[in-house]
Amino acid sequence: MLTRITNNMRFTTIVDNLNRAQNNYSSLMEQMSSQKKINRPSDDPVGATRVLDYRSVRDSVAQYGRNIDNADAWLQLTDTKLENIGDLIAEAREAGVNNQSSETAQVLAQNVGSLLEEILSLTNSKFGDRYLFSGSATAGAPFERIILPVANSANGFDGCVYSGGTYTGTADKSYTVRIAGSGAPGTATYELSDDGGTTWSAAATVPASGTLSLGDGLTVRFGDDGTTDLTAGDLFYVNAYTGGRTTDARIDTPRAAANNGFAGTVSLDASSGTYGGDRNRTYAVKFVSGGGAVGEADYRVSSDGGKTWGAIQTASWGSTITVDNRLGHEVVLSLTSSGPADLLADNDLFFVNAYAPGVYSGNGEDLTIATGRGSQMTYNVTGEEAFTDRGRGAVDLFAALESLKTALENGDREGVNAQVDRLTTAQDSIRQYVAEGGARRSSLNISKENYQVLDDKIGGLLSETEDVDLEQVIVEFKMQETALQASYAMSVQIGKLSILDYLG
Amino acid sequence: MSGIYQILNTAKDAFLASQVSMEVTSSNIANASTPGYVRQRAVLAAKSPGEVAENATQSGVEITTIERLYDRFIEFQMVGQSSQVGDASIRKETFDRVEAVFNETDGSGLNDMMNRFWSAWEDLSANPTGQVERTALANAAGNLATMFREYAGELYSVQTDLNAQIEASVTQLNGTLSDIADLNEKIVEGVSGGVNVNNLLDQRSELLKKTAGLIDIQYVEETGGAVNVFTADGRALVQGNSSWQLAVRDNGAGFYDVVYADNPTVPINDAIGSGKLSGMLGMRDTTVSGYLDELDGLARTLIDTVNAQHALGYDNYRNVGGNFFEPLGSTGARDMQVAAAIKDDPNRIAAAATVSADGDNARAICGIKDQVLMSGGLSTLGDFFAALVGQIGQDVAEAGRTATHEASVMTQMTNAQEQRSGVSTDEEMMNLIKFQMGYSAAAKLAGAADEMLQTLLDMV
Numbered sequence: 001m002l003t004r005i006t007n008n009m010r011f012t013t014i015v016d017n018l019n020r021a022q023n024n025y026s027s028l029m030e031q032m033s034s035q036k037k038i039n040r041p042s043d044d045p046v047g048a049t050r051v052l053d054y055r056s057v058r059d060s061v062a063q064y065g066r067n068i069d070n071a072d073a074w075l076q077l078t079d080t081k082l083e084n085i086g087d088l089i090a091e092a093r094e095a096g097v098n099n100q101s102s103e104t105a106q107v108l109a110q111n112v113g114s115l116l117e118e119i120l121s122l123t124n125s126k127f128g129d130r131y132l133f134s135g136s137a138t139a140g141a142p143f144e145r146i147i148l149p150v151a152n153s154a155n156g157f158d159g160c161v162y163s164g165g166t167y168t169g170t171a172d173k174s175y176t177v178r179i180a181g182s183g184a185p186g187t188a189t190y191e192l193s194d195d196g197g198t199t200w201s202a203a204a205t206v207p208a209s210g211t212l213s214l215g216d217g218l219t220v221r222f223g224d225d226g227t228t229d230l231t232a233g234d235l236f237y238v239n240a241y242t243g244g245r246t247t248d249a250r251i252d253t254p255r256a257a258a259n260n261g262f263a264g265t266v267s268l269d270a271s272s273g274t275y276g277g278d279r280n281r282t283y284a285v286k287f288v289s290g291g292g293a294v295g296e297a298d299y300r301v302s303s304d305g306g307k308t309w310g311a312i313q314t315a316s317w318g319s320t321i322t323v324d325n326r327l328g329h330e331v332v333l334s335l336t337s338s339g340p341a342d343l344l345a346d347n348d349l350f351f352v353n354a355y356a357p358g359v360y361s362g363n364g365e366d367l368t369i370a371t372g373r374g375s376q377m378t379y380n381v382t383g384e385e386a387f388t389d390r391g392r393g394a395v396d397l398f399a400a401l402e403s404l405k406t407a408l409e410n411g412d413r414e415g416v417n418a419q420v421d422r423l424t425t426a427q428d429s430i431r432q433y434v435a436e437g438g439a440r441r442s443s444l445n446i447s448k449e450n451y452q453v454l455d456d457k458i459g460g461l462l463s464e465t466e467d468v469d470l471e472q473v474i475v476e477f478k479m480q481e482t483a484l485q486a487s488y489a490m491s492v493q494i495g496k497l498s499i500l501d502y503l504g
Numbered sequence: 505m506s507g508i509y510q511i512l513n514t515a516k517d518a519f520l521a522s523q524v525s526m527e528v529t530s531s532n533i534a535n536a537s538t539p540g541y542v543r544q545r546a547v548l549a550a551k552s553p554g555e556v557a558e559n560a561t562q563s564g565v566e567i568t569t570i571e572r573l574y575d576r577f578i579e580f581q582m583v584g585q586s587s588q589v590g591d592a593s594i595r596k597e598t599f600d601r602v603e604a605v606f607n608e609t610d611g612s613g614l615n616d617m618m619n620r621f622w623s624a625w626e627d628l629s630a631n632p633t634g635q636v637e638r639t640a641l642a643n644a645a646g647n648l649a650t651m652f653r654e655y656a657g658e659l660y661s662v663q664t665d666l667n668a669q670i671e672a673s674v675t676q677l678n679g680t681l682s683d684i685a686d687l688n689e690k691i692v693e694g695v696s697g698g699v700n701v702n703n704l705l706d707q708r709s710e711l712l713k714k715t716a717g718l719i720d721i722q723y724v725e726e727t728g729g730a731v732n733v734f735t736a737d738g739r740a741l742v743q744g745n746s747s748w749q750l751a752v753r754d755n756g757a758g759f760y761d762v763v764y765a766d767n768p769t770v771p772i773n774d775a776i777g778s779g780k781l782s783g784m785l786g787m788r789d790t791t792v793s794g795y796l797d798e799l800d801g802l803a804r805t806l807i808d809t810v811n812a813q814h815a816l817g818y819d820n821y822r823n824v825g826g827n828f829f830e831p832l833g834s835t836g837a838r839d840m841q842v843a844a845a846i847k848d849d850p851n852r853i854a855a856a857a858t859v860s861a862d863g864d865n866a867r868a869i870c871g872i873k874d875q876v877l878m879s880g881g882l883s884t885l886g887d888f889f890a891a892l893v894g895q896i897g898q899d900v901a902e903a904g905r906t907a908t909h910e911a912s913v914m915t916q917m918t919n920a921q922e923q924r925s926g927v928s929t930d931e932e933m934m935n936l937i938k939f940q941m942g943y944s945a946a947a948k949l950a951g952a953a954d955e956m957l958q959t960l961l962d963m964v
Contacts, residue, residue, distance in 0.1 A: 006926030007536050009919055016915070040603050041897025042904060049894030052608055052615045056886045059619035060873075063626050070630045129633060136862035139633060257859075258821035282859055286824060305858025306818055347824040351859045363860060369630060370867060373874050466609070499930040503937075 014491045021484040028477045031468045038466045047465045054462040060373070061455045067369040068448045071379035072441055074127050074367075078381055079437045081125045081132060082430050085387075088119050089397070089427045096404055096420035102411055109408035116401040120145065123383055133383030134362030142362035142383035147244040148399055149177075149220050150406035152235035153415035156182075159226025162248035162357050167240045169216035177212070177220060179234040185210040185222055188230040206230065214238060221248055237406045247357055249275040254333050254352035261291065261345025262337070268352065269320045269334035275354040276329025279390070280363050281305075283323035283331060284351040287344045288312055294319060294337045297344040305363070306351070323352070359398045360388050371447050377440065381433050393429025395422045508960070510562060511953040517564035518946035521548050524567050525939045529932050536927040540710035542572045543927050544702055572702045574925040579709060582917045583716045583723065587778035588910045590717035594669075594783030595791075596907035598662060599900040602792060605658040606896050615889055617651045618806075618873075620644045625870035628855050632863035633820060638850035642842065649829065649840040652803045656837035659796045666788040667759050671752050673718050673781050674762060680715045681733070681747040684708060688730040689745035695729040715741075720778035737775045739764075759788065791899070798892050800836030805877050806885055807840060810869055817854030817865030825854025825865070 030039055041048040092115045095108040123133050123143045130138035149161040157179070174196045181189035186208030191200040194215060206212055210222040218240055222230065254266045282305035289298040295316055300309040301323050324331035331354055337343075355361065360383055367380040385391035387398065400422040407415030525546045535541040551564040608615050624641035631637050687708040694701035708731065715721055720736045726744075733742035741748055752760035753768050761771035762781065773789075776782045807829040814825040830843045846852045857864035878888035 004923045004926070004928055004931070006922050006928045008926050009922050012915070012918075036609065038609055040607055040609065040900070041893050042599075042603055042900035043897070045894045045897030045901060048609065048897045049890045052890035052893060053887070055611065055615065056619055056890070059616075059623060063623045066623075067626060067630060128631065130631070135860075136858065136864070137860035139861050255822075257818075257823040259823040284859055305860050306824075307857050307864075349818075349822065349824050349859070351822065365858070365860070365862060367862070368864070368867070370626065370870065376867075499933045503933060 011495065014495060018484075018487050018491060021480065021487045025477075025480045025484050028473060028480055031473050032470075032477060035468055035470070036466050037468050044465075051462060051466045054458050054465070058455060058458055058462070061451050061458070064370065064372055065448060065451050065455075068371060068444045068451075071369045071371075071377060072444050072448075074132070074379050075437050075441050075444070077125070077127050078132055079434055079441075081122050082381070082386065082434045082437070085119055085122050086427055086430045086434065088115050088122070089423050089430070091115055092401055092404060093420050093423045093427070095408070096416045096423070099408060099413070099416050105408045105411060109405050112401060112405040112408060116398065116405065119397070119401065123387055131362070133381065133386065135380070135382040135384065136365035136367055137363045138367075140361060143359055143387070143398065144245040144361065145241050145243065146359045146398055146402065147218065147238060147240050147246050148359075148402040149247075150237045150239075150403045150415075152237070152410070153407065153412050153418055155234040155236075156228045156231025157222065157226060157234050158228050160223035160357070161236055162221045162223065163238060163246035164211065164219040164221050164248035164250075165213075165217045165246060167216055167218045167242065167244060167246070169218075169240060170242060172242060173216070173240045175214045175218070175220075175238040175240060177214075177236040177238070179206075179230045179232055182230060182232045184229045185224075190230075214240070216240070218246070219248075235410075237410060239402070239406065245359070247359060249277075249357045250355050251275050251331060252353040252355075254350055257349035257351075260348040260350075262287075262335070262342060262348045264294070264335060264337040264342050266350045267334050267336070269332035271320070271330060272332045273329045275324070275331060275356065276326050277324070277354060278356050280353070280355045280360060280384075281324075282351055282353050282363070284349060285321055285323060285333060287346060287348040289314075289346070291344040291346045291348060293343055294335050299344075305365075306349070324354070356390075358388055358390075358396060360384050360390075364390075371444070377444065379440065381437065386430060386433055387426075391429060392432065393425045395426040395429065397423075397426045400426060508953050508956050511956075512950060514562055514564045515946050515950040515953060517551065517566060518942060518949065521546070521565045521567055522939045522943040522946060524570075526936070526943070528570060529935045529939065532927045533929060533932050533936075536929055536932075540706050540713075541927070542574045542702070542706050542709075542925040545571045545573055547571050570700050570702060572705060572925075574709075575921060578917055578921045578924075582914070582921060583709075583712050583721070585910070585914045585917055586713045586716035587720040587782075589907075589914050590780035591778045591783040591786075592903070592907040592910040594780045595787055595903045598666065598783070598787045598792070599896075599903040601662050602659065602795065602896060603900045605655055605662075606893050608893055614648075614651045614655055615886065615893070617644070617648045618886060618889065621648045622870050622873040625866045628853070629863035629866035629870060632855040632866060633861055635850070638820075638853055638855075641853060642846055642850040645828070645842045646847065649842050652799070652837040652840045656796060656799055656803075659792055659799065660838065663759070663788050663792050663796075666784045666792070670760050670762065670781060670784045670788070673784065674750050674752050677715065677718045677781070678747075678749045680711050680718070681742050681749070684711050684715065684731065684733060684742045685745050685747040687711065688742065691729040692745070701729070716779060718779045719776050719781045735772070735775050736777045739772065739775060795892070795896065796837075798888075800838070802878065802885060802888055802892070803837035803840050804835075806872075807836070809872050809875070809877060813865065813869045813872065814854050816857070816868070818856045818859050818861075819854045820851035820861065822859045823852070823854075826852065828853070 031037060038044050038047050038051060092112050095111050099105055099108055120143055124141045125132045131140065131142055134140055134142040147163045147167055149163050151157065151161055173194055176193040176197045178191045178193070178200065179188055180191050180203040185206045188206045189203040190206050190212065191203050192214065193200045206222070210224065211219050213219050218238070220236065220238060251268055251272065254268055256262065256266050281303055284302040284306040285299050286302070286306070286309065287297045287299045289312065291297045295318050298312050298314050299321065300312050301321070302309045303324065319336065320332050320334045322330055322332045331352065333350060333352060362383050364382055364384045366378040368376045368378050371377045389396040400419050404416060404419035404423065407419060525548070528544050528546045532543055547568045548565050549568045551566050607613065621644045624637070624644040628634070628637040628641050687704055691701045691704050691708065694704065712723060712731070712733070715733065721741065722734045722736060722738070723731045725731050730744050731742070732740070732744070734740055749765040751763055751765040751768060753763045753771070755761045755771065762773055762776065763769070763771055773785050776785060810828050814828040817825040819825060826845055827843045828846060830841045831839060855866040856862045857868065873886060874884060876882060876884055878885060883891065
C-alpha cells in the first residue's frame with residue numbers, strides 16, 4: 001500500500017534514528033571510560049548481583065588472610081618463646097645433673113634461681129599489649145614470682161604443701177619447718193627456723209586446719225590429699241620473696257562492673273571457704289528481670305566469666321549470694337547497699353576471680369580466629385597447659401625449678417634427681433607444644449595459599465563479569481562512530497530534499 | 505435558464521472554489537509542523553443541475569465542507585496509548601533515580617560498608633582491647649548506619665518528590681479538564697451556528713491526549729459535538745461544558761490521596777489505572793515503598809541481631825553489652841544510628857564473651873554475616889542486599905523496556921495518524937499548482953464569456 005509520507009514523519013524518523021545512534025555511541029563511550037560493562041544494576045541485573053557477591057567473598061577472603069597473618073605472628077612468637085624456655089630448662093637440668101660436690105651446689109642453686117627468673121619473664125611475654133600465655137585473660141600477667149614451700153625428698157608426708165597469706169617482710173627470708181612429732185594436723189608438732197635452720201623455735205602443735213603461720217603474714221598449709229601423715233623429721237623449706245605470690249587457692253576481691261546502677265559495695269562474705277576448684281575461674285552474678293532491692297532482685301550466676309548463665313534465681317537472698325556452693329569451698333558474695341534507695345538495676349554485674357592452688361593467674365580459655373566460613377583455629381597455648389601440672393606434662397615448671405633450687409641449697413641429692421626428671425618431662429611437653437605450633441602454622445599457611453588461589457579465581461570471575469573486553473568495545477565503538485556519521489550525513493541529505501527545489 | 509450569464513456564474517463558482525482551496529492549502533502549509541494539527545481539505549462538489557435549472561447543460565462547483573482528515577479509531581487508540589506512555593515514562597524516570605541510589609558498582613556502596621563493618625569486628629576479635637580496632641569499628645559502624653540512612657533517605661525523597669508531582673499533576677489535570685469543557689461549549693455553539701470548528705477540534709483532541717497522559721480516561725463524542733470524559737471506571741470528569749475538579753488530600757501518612765474536590769473523603773487512587781498519575785501513585789506507594797520496606801527489614805534484622813549478640817558480651821569496663829545500634833524498635837534504615845554511648849567511647853563495645861576481655865563476642869558478631877537471617881532463613885544479610893540490588897536492576901531494565909515499547913507503539917500510532925492527518929508540503933505544493941491552474945482556467949472561462957457577451961452586444 002502506498003503510504004503518505006508527511007514532513008513530520010520524515011523528520012521524526014530522522015531524529016529517532018539519530019537518537020538511537022547517539023545512545024549506542026554514548027553507552028559505549030561510558031564503557032570505554034569506566035572500563036566496566038556494568039555501570040548500573042540495570043545494565044546486567046544478574047551480573048550486578050554476582051559482582052556484589054564476588055566482592056563480599058573477596059572481602060571475606062582478605063579478612064581470613066588477615067586473621068591467618070595475625071594468628072601466624074602470634075604462633076611464631078609463641079614458638080620462639082617456648083623454644084627459649086625449653087633451652088633454659090635444659091640449662092637448669094644441666095645444673096641438676098652436674099651437682100657433684102657440695103661446694104658447687106650453692107652456685108648451681110643460684111644459677112637455677114636466675115634461670116627461674118628468666119623463664120618467669122619469658123612466660124610473661126607479650127604480643128603487643130597481650131600476654132601470650134594468659135589464656136583469654138590476656139590483660140593480666142599469667143605468672144608472678146612465687147613463694148613455694150618445698151618438701152624434702154626424704155619426707156614421710158606425701159600431701160601437697162601450699163604457701164598462703166601475703167608476705168609482708170621487707171627482705172627475702174628462708175623459712176624451714178621441721179616436724180617434731182608425727183601425726184595428722186592437730187596432733188603433730190613442729191619447730192620453725194627463719195634463718196635457714198640455724199636456730200629453731202620451741203615445738204608447737206600443727207593447727208587442725210593444717211595451716212601454720214611462719215611470720216610476716218606468711219602461712220603454710222598442709223593439704224589433706226596425701227596418704228601418709230606428717231612424720232617426725234620431715235623438712236619443709238620456704239623461700240619468701242618480698243612481693244612474691246603465695247600458691248594456695250585464693251579468691252580476689254569481688255568487683256562491680258563500671259556501669260552498675262547499684263552504688264553500694266560488694267565484698268567476699270566471711271562465710272566463704274577456701275576455693276576448691278582445680279581451675280582458675282571467674283564467677284559472675286548478673287541481675288535480671290528489672291533488678292530490685294538487695295535481697296529481692298532476681299539474678300543469674302555464671303561460673304565461666306559470663307559466657308553461660310544458670311537459671312534465674314527468684315528467691316529472697318538476704319544480703320549474700322553463693323556463687324559456688326561446694327561444701328567447705330563456698331564462694332559467697334555479700335552486697336551492701338549504700339542507702340535505702342540504692343537498688344540493683346537490670347544487667348548490674350558483679351564478678352570475682354577464684355584461683356586454684358598453683359602459680360597460674362590466667363585462665364584455661366583458648367584464643368580462636370575464624371580461618372574460614374564456620375571454621376576456626378585455636379592459636380594460643382595457655383600457660384596453664386604449658387607450664388603447670390594441669391597441662392599435658394603434669395609438671396609444674398616453677399615448682400620443679402624452685403624445688404630443684406631448694407634441693408641444691410639443702411644438699412638434698414634425691415630431691416635434685418627427682419626434679420631433674422620432672423624438668424625433663426616439662427621440657428618434652430614444651431617441645432610437643434612447639435611441634436604442634438609448627439603444625440598449626442603450616443596448616444595456616446596452606447589455608448592462606450588456598451585463599452590466595454581462591455582470591456585470584458574470584459578476581460578473575462569478577463573481572464570477567466564487570467570489566468569490559470576493551471578490544472571488542474573499541475571495535476564496536478568504531479562501528480557506532482561510523483554509523484553515527486552516516487546518520488548525520490543521511491539526515492542532512494534527506495532533510496534537505498524537497499519539491500521546492502524544483503519549482504520554478 | 506442557460507446562457508452566457510450562467511457561464512459567468514460557473515466561472516465565479518470556480519474562482520471561489522480555487523480560492524478557498526488555496527486558503528485551506530495555505531493553512532496546511534503554515535501548520536505543517538504544528539503538533540496536533542489535522543490536515544484539512546476543501547471538499548468540492550458539482551452543483552446539481554437541478555438547482556440551477558430544469559434543463560441546464562452546465563453545473564457549477566460548490567464547497568460542501570472543509571474536511572478534517574483524521575481517523576477517529578486511531579485517535580481513540582492514541583488517547584489510550586497516551587496513558588500507557590505516561591505511566592511507563594514516569595516509572596522509567598523514577599526508576600532511574602532509584603537506580604542511582606543503589607549504585608553499588610563503584611565499590612563504595614552499602615554492600616561494601618557492610619563488608620567493612622564485619623571485617624572491623626573480626627579485626628577487633630584478634631585484638632579485643634585494641635583502641636585502634638575499637639575506634640575503627642565504631643567508624644565502620646557509623647559509616648554503615650549513615651549509608652543505610654542515606655539510601656533510605658534518598659528513597660524517601662523520591663517518594664516525597666513523587667508526592668509533590670502528584671499534586672502538580674492534579675492541578676494540571678484540572679486545567680485540561682476545564683479547558684475541554686470550555687472547548688466543548690465553543691464547539692457545540694460553532695457546530696450549531698455552522699462555523700468551521702476544525703481548529704477547536706484539533707485543540708480538544710490534543711487536550712484529550714494530554715489528559716490521558718495523566719490519567720486513563722474513556723470518552724464519548726456526542727452528536728452536538730461535545731465529548732464527555734470519564735475515568736476508566738466510569739466516574740465523570742467532563743460532561744458537556746462542565747468539568748469535575750480533582751484535589752489531593754493528606755492520607756495521614758504524609759502523602760496525598762487523589763480525591764474529587766466535592767467529595768474529599770473518598771480517595772480515588774484505585775480508580776486510576778494508568779497514566780502519569782497512576783505511575784506516580786504506584787511508584788510511591790508500591791515500588792519505592794517496597795524497596796524501602798526491604799531496606800528497612802534488612803536494617804532492622806541487622807540492628808536486632810547485632811544488638812542481641814552484643815548484649816551477650818562484655819565491654820572493656822566489664823559491663824554487660826548495651827545496645828550497639830539505636831534507636832530500639834526503629835523503622836529500620838531511616839533512623840539507624842550507632843548507640844551514642846559507643847560513639848562516645850568505643851571501649852563500650854562488648855567484644856568479650858566473658859569478663860576477661862577475650863574477643864569471642866566480636867567473632868560471634870562477625871559470624872552474623874554468614875547466618876541465614878533473611879527471606880525466612882534462606883539468605884544472609886549480604887545475599888539479601890545483593891538480591892535487592894539485582895531486583896532493582898531487573899525492575900529498572902524492565903521499566904526501560906516497557907517505556908521504550910510503549911513509546912514505539914505510540915510512534916507507530918502517531919505515524920498511522922500522521923499518514924492521514926499530517927501535512928506533506930510536497931502534496932500541498934502540487935495542490936497549490938493545481939488550484940492555481942484552476943484559478944487561471946476560471947479566469948479564462950470568465951474572459952471567454954465576457955468576449956461572447958461583447959460579441960453579442962456588438963451585434964446590436
